[in-house]
Amino acid sequence: MTDATAATGAPAQARRPFASLLTLDEHTKRRNATEARFKAYGLAAVLAGLFFLVVLFVSIISNGIPAFTRMVVELDFTLTQAQFDEAESQLLKTGAYQGYFVEGFDKALEERGVEVEYDAAVLDRLIGKVGGIMREFYAANPDKIGEEVVFELPTSSRVDGYFNGRLKREDVSDSRFLEASDLDLADELYEAGIIKSDFNWTFITGADSGVDNPGGAGIGASVVGSFFMMIVVLALSLPIGVATSIYLEEFAPKNWFTDLIEVNISNLAAVPSIVFGILGLAVFIQFAGLPQSAPLVGGLVLTLMTLPTIIISTRASLKAVPPSIRDAALGVGASKMQSVFHHVLPLAMPGILTGTIIGLAQALGETAPLLLIGMVGFVARGYPDSFLTGFTEANSAMPAQIYTWAARADASFYEKAWGGIIVLLLFLMTMNIIAIILRRRFERRW
Amino acid sequence: MPVLWIVIIILAMAAIGYVMGRQRALASAGGDPRNLHSLPSYYGSSVAIFTMVFSFLVLIVWLIVQPIVIENQVAANIPPEMVREGSTLGLMMSDVRRVADGLDQAVSQGAMDPEAASNIRAEFTDVRDRLGAIGVALGSDVGPAVLRAAQRYRSLNATGHMFMAVVVLGLAAAGFILAYLRSHKDFRARNVVETTIRYLLIGAASIAILTTIGIVLSLVFNTWEFFRLYSWTEFFFGTTWSPSFSGRGGSSELGFVPLLWGTLYISFIALAVSVPIGLFAAIYLSEYAGPHMRAIAKPLIEVLAGIPTIVYGLFALLTVGPMLLSVFGEGGLGWMQAGTAVMTAGLVMGIMLIPFVSSLSDDIINAVPQAMRDGSLGLGATHSETVRQVILPAALPGIVGAILLAASRAIGETMIVVLGAGAAAKLSLNPFEAMTTVTAKIVSQLTGDSDFASPEALVAFALGMTLFVITLGLNILALYIVRKYREQYD
Known part of the structure; x- marks a missing residue:
């Protein structure tokens, strides 16, 4: 080392006359300090990575949890037959129901001993036009007339936002949607237990509700869209991926064609996902005339994207099966094909399945190509009619639905987007845990 | 029927x-x-x-x-x-x-x-x-x-x-x-069946080739169509990007330069974040960390790689953007107008690429033979001197390859820039300004549009073509560097 030679020079000798093994000289101290600093940099980098992970998850969870709850006005209400007949005979039927509702509301307030002044317009702003909801309910369930019914009516998204902290009181400017004084009433109702928090099933089972109704937005329809896409991806990429890997690993001769396939697979693994979207748009929709926004097309595009992942992991697990297994099979008279399909493939299966699940998880989170083939959130307006039409009917997928919500101007949708991410991550986590369990339990080390 | x-x-x-x-x-x-x-x-x-x-x-x-x-x-x-x-x-x-x-x-x-x-x-x-x-x-x-x-x-x-x-x-x-x-x-039934299966296997393997051909053809044809409607010199050298959807042709200016600038700027910031953190993390985990620390920290960092990009996009738009805005915006230093900016997207993309850089570098550092470490330490070098003067030079081609692969990921990344970088195509040096990228413009030009006759829609294919060529070039370069400069130790 240059340090060592420099230290033995005559002038350097003069610099430290009392050299001792027990006290460190300047140079060694410096080197040790550098060492400590370098190690600290490394530790800091690791901690930075972990810090980002923690920040990411904290912001997902803290922002997303409110999407799963909503504030509802709970009210016991009895409609008599006479009231029903009278309301149906009027010109403004929903108006009549609205009137009954206000009466019932007053009674509920009285029972709980709350005394507040309010006018009916405030109720409109807090819970919207309830008349229509009630009329629909009684038209569908005529046998409930005369009985006591518990209505759970979701509050408007602004009131909802006020209760879960999204909307600050001082930010409320009076408008036709909400006035600051309305919140006083909302607070009173909350204290009285008329407004209470409730699990938001609409978010789990609902569909996209359009730009102006964040309260009714749900992720259910796009979960179904993602599900149909995953069926297509699984049905195509597993057999094709396994067949390709078997060919390349077991049969392919060393020639230009095999090289070409290998080069193509490694290149496809590195092509940006959006380019696959362009491919899907041009080939499947423009050229082959498949329907736009269909989970079938989304599944085809994602299949092409997932194939390299599956092929790489399948080849690794085929390679891990020791040659002695093949030799033994060939030795007792099996053909090459039999040795592969009867012995090598079953032994490699756990590894193949693990790789497939991880590939599917990747495909499930992919967004960009889906936007290009038209699977944007606002087409997810409902569930498909039947299993077969589920593949061709316009639908969205979870990540595309989240993107649509995130891109909307109304900030109430952001909460839904975070909530959607929690749902998406739950699916991904489940798939990855299954993959880990498969690997731990079934993978053999030779 | x-x-x-x-x-x-x-x-x-x-x-x-x-x-x-x-x-x-x-x-x-x-x-x-x-x-x-x-x-x-x-x-x-x-x-x-x-x-x-x-x-x-x-x-x-x-x-x-x-x-x-x-x-x-x-x-x-x-x-x-x-x-x-x-x-x-x-x-x-x-x-x-x-x-x-x-x-x-x-x-x-x-x-x-x-x-x-x-x-x-x-x-x-x-x-x-x-x-x-x-x-x-x-x-x-x-x-x-x-x-x-x-x-x-x-x-x-x-x-x-x-x-x-x-x-x-x-x-x-x-x-x-x-x-x-x-x-x-x-x-000879078995021979017939096995030959057929063999051809089916070959057919499955050819799908990779067909996909590449499909990508290239769909890009080339539509790009060709675009350049018949719009001059290629104006596309590649134009410095304004202002497509109009109302007037068919003529009134749009579709210059590629500002998009390329935005892409490169954001990718640069992403690499500036991810390369030091990723590299140091890899060095620490492979050289210093004990087995326990390694067993916990490595998978946790790799969780970052498994998170879908839409999550990072939302994180950029709703968490990092407002955070940066509170420091650099009106209330703070006054450099930033809105939450969506080059810095926002670059920072978040950097976080996304940390595990990419760290696990690739980790593999490469581990591949450096133990004898070289022992030799260096035996001569009296400290651990950090060994890393800087022996291990890193030996692993350098692999690390450069990893960085190039990360760069190609950054250039092709879509959701983070669509949500985090803004929509304005600008040529500016200020990292706190909103800019846009090639991928973000592909999304905005093609989403929900089924009419491929106008240059405004077809330009997306030309953008896709350049993106494809750039990322492919980076990947090939990365492979070339790794192969050419790799030291053989065995």
Whole structure:
């Protein structure tokens, strides 16, 4: 080392006359300090990575949890037959129901001993036009007339936002949607237990509700869209991926064609996902005339994207099966094909399945190509009619639905987007845990 | 006959063929499998394969080709003067398809008998009304030309489907009979079956090649189309990006330079974040950390790689953007106007790439032989000196390769920039300004648009082409560097 030679020079000798093994000289101290600093940099980098992970998850969870709850006005209400007949005979039927509702509301307030002044317009702003909801309910369930019914009516998204902290009181400017004084009433109702928090099933089972109704937005329809896409991806990429890997690993001769396939697979693994979207748009929709926004097309595009992942992991697990297994099979008279399909493939299966699940998880989170083939959130307006039409009917997928919500101007949708991410991550986590369990339990080390 | 039925019939024939072929072979050997050339199941399989393979191949090809042929025929029959003002042949053809579908539905719901559907005239019947009554909504009134074309489309389609059913089922039957007659004890069934399987394997492997060809062709054709409408010099060297969707052509300026600048700037920031953190993390985890720390920290950092990019996009838009804004925005330093900026997107993309850089570098550092570490330490170097002066130089080609791969990921990344970087195409040096990238513009030019005639839509293909070429070039360069400069230690 240059340090060592420099230290033995005559002038350097003069610099430290009392050299001792027990006290460190300047140079060694410096080197040790550098060492400590370098190690600290490394530790800091690791901690930075972990810090980002923690920040990411904290912001997902803290922002997303409110999407799963909503504030509802709970009210016991009895409609008599006479009231029903009278309301149906009027010109403004929903108006009549609205009137009954206000009466019932007053009674509920009285029972709980709350005394507040309010006018009916405030109720409109807090819970919207309830008349229509009630009329629909009684038209569908005529046998409930005369009985006591518990209505759970979701509050408007602004009131909802006020209760879960999204909307600050001082930010409320009076408008036709909400006035600051309305919140006083909302607070009173909350204290009285008329407004209470409730699990938001609409978010789990609902569909996209359009730009102006964040309260009714749900992720259910796009979960179904993602599900149909995953069926297509699984049905195509597993057999094709396994067949390709078997060919390349077991049969392919060393020639230009095999090289070409290998080069193509490694290149496809590195092509940006959006380019696959362009491919899907041009080939499947423009050229082959498949329907736009269909989970079938989304599944085809994602299949092409997932194939390299599956092929790489399948080849690794085929390679891990020791040659002695093949030799033994060939030795007792099996053909090459039999040795592969009867012995090598079953032994490699756990590894193949693990790789497939991880590939599917990747495909499930992919967004960009889906936007290009038209699977944007606002087409997810409902569930498909039947299993077969589920593949061709316009639908969205979870990540595309989240993107649509995130891109909307109304900030109430952001909460839904975070909530959607929690749902998406739950699916991904489940798939990855299954993959880990498969690997731990079934993978053999030779 | 619907396709599903054809498929089911063929599958049923194959199943029957399997049983019958097996029995015939066994019968020819006098019921003793030892007299057969192959195992009995191979005889069954060969009949099933002959029944299915060719008929399915023809079915698939037919399903792809028939719509194209019919479309062309119908389009050729629409006289050019019948195409309405302000419309194109393509738009008219989509009308034709919709009317034809509507007629199909009307017939299947019983609102119209098949006779009427192929004979009604637009001059006497309001087709739009009648289709509207059964829930088929049409955008505009149906003209006589469209209706006639739709009826022709339907009749051609019906004939085509009938022929397809006949041909495909005929092929299946022929394959069945041929293979069945060949099922004899001396027939080398196993060889036949295995050869077929081998070809199927080759076919599956060729899909990778087909995909690449598909990507290249779809990009090249549409890019070519774009450069016929828009000059390529203005595209590659233009410094303004302002597409207009109202005026067709002419009024749009589609300069590529600001998009490329935004892409490179964001990628640069992403690499500036991810390379130091990723590299130091890899060094620490492979050289300093104990087994426990490694077992916990490594998978946790890799969790960052498994998170979908849409999550990072939302994180950029709603968490990092407002956070940066509170420091650098109006209330703080005053450099930032809005939460979406180059810095936001770059920072978040950097976080996304940390595990990418760290796990690749980790592998490479681990591949440096232990003897080199021992040698260096034995000469009296400290651990950090060993890392800086021995391990890093030895691992450098691999690390450069990893960084190039990360750069190609950064350039091709879409969701983070769509949500986090803003939409304005600008040439600016301020990292706190909103800029946009190639990928973000591909999304905004193509989403929800099904008309590919305007340069504003076609430009996305040219952008995709350049993106494809750049990322491919980076990947090839990375592989080249790794191969060329890799030190061989064994």
